[in-house]
Amino acid sequence: MLVETILRQAGIKPNFTAVMDQVRSVTYKELYDEILSRAEMLSDFVAENGEPVGLLFPNSVDAVTWMLAMAKTGHPVILFGSKMKENEVNYHINRIGLKLTIADRRIVTGWNGLNQTLYPFSGADNSVALKHPRELNRQEEEKFTAFEKGDFICHFTSGSEGEPKAVIRTLEAVESEIIDTFVTINLKDEQTFLTIPPICHSFGLIAGALLPLYYGHKLILEEEFLPEKILNIIDTNKVNVLFAVPYMYYLLNKRLKLTKMDFSSITMCFSAGAPMDDSVSETFRQFTGVRIIQDYGSTETGVMCLNLETDRLPKSVGRPVVNRTIKLMDEEGKEINTNEESGEICILSKANVRTYLYPQELNRQKFIDGYFRTGDLGRLGQEGEVYIVGRLSSIMNVAGNKVDPVEVENVIKSISGVKEAVVVCIDDINRGSIIKAYVVAEEDIEEAFVKKFCKTQMADYKVPKAVVFMNELPRSQTGKVLKKYLVKEF
Structure with a gap:
């Protein structure tokens, strides 16, 4: 229903701007037409139903339309980061056994080592199809784990250290996260979103890009972070909702010291990916009058908590998003029922990862009684709010x-x-x-x-x-x- 709900917006507000980037913008009717057109293009290259397809684009209209076209035709989307090196992309192509990747030609031009045959698309200037001949003998490699019907995206994550992990989430899980986040933040009226974090990652993709499209808002995607440019975009487009990471807010603060601007259009600012320093948040509030909302989540779970009351709950990452159950467990897997002790944060949610494609051993290590083990150490406050105190593996x-x-x-x-x-x-x-x-x-x-x-x-x-x-x-x-x-x- 996720893709269908977005497509239905074309009948509700056909001429309303859906997505824009630094090159072009499309209305909801144009978004509808482009998704269907690209779905047809995919059928010329992918014969097998349910075959995963790679996607290699920066934040752009192209990234959104190709992703939704893949989802509409039942092809799980393998999300490559636009900053990945050629050898990193090739590693995952071979590990998964991909036959096809749709990419921005500006990224892959000049890549010589990638096992590929390049096919340009007629009428899609920056999009190319890369065909990867799958190796015939893969017996000595890790067995390719079949994707299941309903799988939507495969994220790659390694956190700050360790072997890359391939995380599969379903359409149902992502749609659940979209709806639960929307209910929690209680958005009203038509809003303009500006999303800067890469949409190959969970934070930028789901709440930052798919949520506004699902509910018929306007989405602006930016692929590079230049503080002055971002401030101009906010001012020119009267942005209401901003998605960024802590270091971006720090750099915006430095620019705001030199530039006076009207932030009255901004109603919500979200931050994720790393802890938000109190001084950065407070300085931003002094300049703009807006408090930054900390989003606590992970690639495997999506958003878990949002701190919508930073004044009342300082140092906290907030309360769980609706339909999330969080509990703390000790080293033996027993639940901790006191607010005085810290333990590993574990979460039960329909939005959780379906499986790790690799490494396979994580599927045994990271789940207990249906709960996902985050690896974060935390404690619970009197009102159910969550405090992060460390990292188990660190x-x-x-x-x-x-x-x-x-x-x-x-x-x-x-x-x-x-x-x-x-x-x-x-x-x-x-x-x-x-x-x-x-x-x-x-x-x-x-x-x-x-x-x-x-x-x-x-x-x-x-x-x-x-x-x-x-x-x-x-x-x-x-x-x-x-x-x-x-x-x-x-």
């Missing part, structure tokens, strides 16, 4: 002592002049496992001062043995700090 072992990196990072960030801080555990040839901190500072700070301050706040084994100052931290497209590159740097 607990560091330093000389036999357990150290939560979040605790160390928060201590460093409390130092005046420190904007960001991340710590990792590394193996030192002389000292064994040690904590190393990476710090982004807005003023001159000495390594010795950071260490000395930490010693006054924490046990000695938690104090970083090395501190590196950086201009910026390595991040994913959604703003997550990529700790794996910091470990490699050492």
Whole structure:
């Protein structure tokens, strides 16, 4: 029903703008026609019903219409990030056994190693079909796991470290998330959405792109983040709802210090992908009068919680979205029923991932009694609100002592002049496992001062043995700090 509901908007508001990007815009009637036209194009290339098809586009009208055309014809959509390198895309093509990928020619032009034959589409200037001959002998590779009827999207996620994961979510799950999110935020009237995070990721795609189309709103997609350009788009189009990640809000703040503008059209701002720093949120509110709503979710679950009451529930990621059941579990899988203890956040929801395509072992590790195990450590407040206190898999072992990196990072960030801080555990040839901190500072700070301050706040084994100052931290497209590159740097 997801695609059909979007298509029905053409009969309700045919001339209302549905989607626009930096190149073109389409009305709901034009969106309807383009989805049906591209569905026919797909039939010329894909013979097998239910065969997955790759999609490689930046945020654009093309990305939306091809995705919905694939869904309408029953082809699961393999969502490649537009910033992926050729070898990364090729890895997943071979791992899944894809026969076809629809791509933006500007991205794949010049890719020589990708096993492909390129076919341009008539009347679709930037779209090309890449045919991938499937290998005949795959016995020594991991068996291709068949997609099921009703599967919609396959996301790739690795978080901040580890092997890439392929996550399959169904049309029913995504539609459930759209409806539940809409009910929770209680949107009214026609709204204009501006979505900047890549729609190959859950946050940008579902609440940021599919929700406004499902309910007949106007969607603006931006593929690159330039603060001045974004502010102009907000002003020119009288944007009502903004989707961005924390680092984008930080950069918008820097620009807003130099530019006065009317933000009266904005009613809601959402942030996800990484924790929102209180100072960034408060500075943005001072400039715009709008509080940023923290979206707590994951690729596997979609949105889990929204903090719609940041004044009353500071430091919280908010209450669960409707039709979500959250409970905390201890290391043995037993439920924690007290507000005083923290435990692993587990969620029961129709929106949850159907399966991991790979690695297969995660299907045994990440589910318990129907609940998805997020790997996040949290506690529940008196009103059912959720507080994130750490990451289960990120607990560091330093000389036999357990150290939560979040605790160390928060201590460093409390130092005046420190904007960001991340710590990792590394193996030192002389000292064994040690904590190393990476710090982004807005003023001159000495390594010795950071260490000395930490010693006054924490046990000695938690104090970083090395501190590196950086201009910026390595991040994913959604703003997550990529700790794996910091470990490699050492």
